[in-house]
Amino acid sequence: MTQVFNPAQRDKLHSDNRKKSLPAKKILTACGLGEDKVFLDVGCGNGYFSLPAAEIVGPGGEVHAFDISSQMLEDLQGRAEAQQIENLKLYQVNNSGVCEGNIQGELADSGDMMLMANLLHEVSNLPKFIQYYLDFLKDQGRLIVIDWRKKEMETGPDYQHRLAVDTVQNLLREADLELEYSRILNDKYYLIVADKKSR
Numbered sequence: 712m713t714q715v716f717n718p719a720q721r722d723k724l725h726s727d728n729r730k731k732s733l734p735a736k737k738i739l740t741a742c743g744l745g746e747d748k749v750f751l752d753v754g755c756g757n758g759y760f761s762l763p764a765a766e767i768v769g770p771g772g773e774v775h776a777f778d779i780s781s782q783m784l785e786d787l788q789g790r791a792e793a794q795q796i797e798n799l800k801l802y803q804v805n806n807s808g809v810c811e812g813n814i815q816g817e818l819a820d821s822g823d824m825m826l827m828a829n830l831l832h833e834v835s836n837l838p839k840f841i842q843y844y845l846d847f848l849k850d851q852g853r854l855i856v857i858d859w860r861k862k863e864m865e866t867g868p869d870y871q872h873r874l875a876v877d878t879v880q881n882l883l884r885e886a887d888l889e890l891e892y893s894r895i896l897n898d899k900y901y902l903i904v905a906d907k908k909s910r
């Protein structure tokens with residue numbers, strides 16, 4: 712069984728500590744996000760990355776944000792309205808991470824960049840989940856995974872739910888992605904960047 716984030720804890724995702732250890736704009740621009748791009752945020756929560764991404768891509772770009780939790784999405788909607796962000800579209804997905812309706816046709820091959828931040832340790836059937844979302848990336852589109860390091864810590868998910876860097880790297884290779892680079896960001900998090908191969 713995986714351990715899904717408790718929406719009652721959602722304010723923690725925007726804490727000052729997190730802003731220090733995961734500077735969202737800096738990470739996204741360093742990974743190549745820029746103006747007019749299409750950015751997909753899978754497991755977006757209450758928008759810690761979606762909101763700065765919407766600013767970076769600007770009015771000529773789009774952000775599509777997916778989550779299973781209506782509470783997280785409502786919180787994100789409120790934050791987006793308060794910041795007058797208009798290039799952000801939200802999607803509620805079911806427990807398998809699959810969107811209702813025919814968004815597969817709408818979003819297929821559309822994304823320049825996709826983020827799965829602090830998400831994969833919460834997901835069961837990872838190969839199927841990753842494959843489903845990869846269809847939304849363009850050829851040579853970029854996937855960024857950020858997650859908790861696999862070690863004992865006072866904060867974050869329980870040790871047994873954490874995914875080691877090489878476990879995620881193997882999953883991405885098996886999904887036929889080209890691994891570009893992996894970084895230990897700090898004592899808590901790692902980042903993996905992988906690109907979709909041209910077909």
Ligand SMILES: C[S@@+](CC[C@H](N)C(=O)[O-])C[C@H]1O[C@@H](n2cnc3c(N)ncnc32)[C@H](O)[C@@H]1O
Nearest residue numbers: 716754755756759778779780783808828829833
């Ligand atoms: C720890 S939060 C991280 C939120 C955001 N990515 C961030 O870094 O601030 C994980 C989020 O993933 C969502 N989630 C869990 N399983 C999911 C799934 N199968 N599909 C989509 N979202 C999921 C949870 O509802 C939660 O909002």
